[in-house]
Amino acid sequence: MADTPQDGLQVTPLNALHRELGAKMVPFAGYDMPVQYPAGILAEHNHARAAAGLFDVSHMGQVRLEGAGAAAALETLVPADIANLGVGRTRYTQFTSEDGGILDDLMVTNRGDHLFLVVNAACKAQDLAHMRARLGGIAVVELADRALLALQGPAAAAVVARMAPETAAMKFMTFGTARLGGIECWLTRSGYTGEDGFEISVPAAGAERLARLLLAEPEVKPVGLGARDSLRLEAGLCLYGHDIDATTSPIEADLAWSIQKRRREGGGFPGAARIQAELAKGPSRRRVGILPDGKAPAREHTEVTDMAGRRIGEVTSGGFGPSVGGPVAMGYVEAAHAAPGTKVQLVVRGVPRPATIATMPFAPHRYFRG
Amino acid sequence: MSELRYTKEHEWVRVEGDVGTCGITDYAQSQLGDVVFVELPAAGKKVARGGEAAVVESVKAASEVYAPVSGEVVESNAGLPDNPAQVNQSPMGDGWFMKIRLSNPAELGELMDEAAYKAYLATLS
Incomplete structure (x- = not known):
């Protein structure tokens, strides 16, 4: 080596x-x-x-946003409620595009006199440029x-x-x-x-x-x-560039929980029209968990079909889950097939193999909530 | 008297009579990492030298295992799908994949012996 x-x-x-x-x-x-x-x-x-x-x-990129109104300014780029994020609190959100896709996902912490952001490595340069272009009057400081x-x-x-x-x-x-x-x-x-x-x-x-x-x-x-x-x-967590990207909306990605009520109603973030419409009517496809019935892992880009063999989606992350003791996957399927328990097929090496839509996480979250 | 031969794709075949037992080498298993899944051919399947014969998957990725020789699969390692870690623990022993009845024993002459395979590995690092 x-x-x-x-x-x-x-x-x-x-x-x-x-x-x-x-x-x-x-x-x-x-x-x-x-x-x-x-x-x-x-x-x-x-x-x-x-x-x-x-x-x-x-x-990963660590960024500080400084200036009066940093929270209100960031809200013009992300669908989460940042203005009401308490001091010392952290929230998960996404940079959305004008057509409602996801440009990156990130963590935002309110540090009182500034916001502290952690963004993905692959998107870091693009995120910094995006914020510098769009957040007038706010200092965007990369903590390199x-x-x-x-x-x-x-x-x-x-x-x-x-x-x-x-x-x-x-x-x-x-x-x-x-x-x-x-x-x-x-x-x-x-x-x-x-x-x-x-x-x-x-x-x-x-x-x-x-x-x-x-x-x-x-x-x-x-x-x-x-x-x-x-x-x-x-844990059912999205990997940017695989499970979420510029073509997937936060609603399709099952991330509606990260958009608080005030923002759902008030909008004011890029892509609000699509995101609000999907919140109201439901998206045409959804990110779901998929458990293969057999032992063969289904990798990224594996085709998902209904039981009649019609293509209904694609695996975006998949492999062997050591804690599950078997294969696990997530991907997008047409909304009509997204309910947990729905039987589908995964086409692995040309062979359709039975699988079941499953709730995530596959391994229970064990966060400390006090 | 058995004859052990290797491919550049890091399969091995140990030939006794007209049947060759096949698997992947220690180098291959170490490159793959923890093996979590294998898919083996059914007895009776005809395979061609260099053609896909089996699948081996680690946590990270899936890889094809190519037939080191042409012929007909006469047996696969029935215990391996339930204990794929044997590929890591004993790649040349209990972690064997399949036995192939050779249709063209002359192909063995195109494969590497132990010394040639070791020399080949030395060129890869």
């Missing part, structure tokens, strides 16, 4: 640590990232469900000097509380600052696995030291992007 990143790839502050830990590195969204460590994807997945997994998600770690799993809270006891009381989707090993960190009680845990924003200069401190705790092992994908799939 090469000891240095492939030319042209960006690195995170933990790159040397990943290599020291024996990670298999792959290009992802322009970054040299660990897809797995020597333990392997299955063991890493299971460890995050059983104890605590440490993920490097420093490739910060790394982002995620500690996920049932033991995550105990590990962090050992370093900073005040974090124990933080509830799901809230924000707090804490000193971890003497390093000033920003914590949100959130993640991308369905488990309890934290995303921890840390100055780049302290990132490796914090990662080593966390890995020194007996419950913590490193987890790569491979298990991050199987964990989020089991």
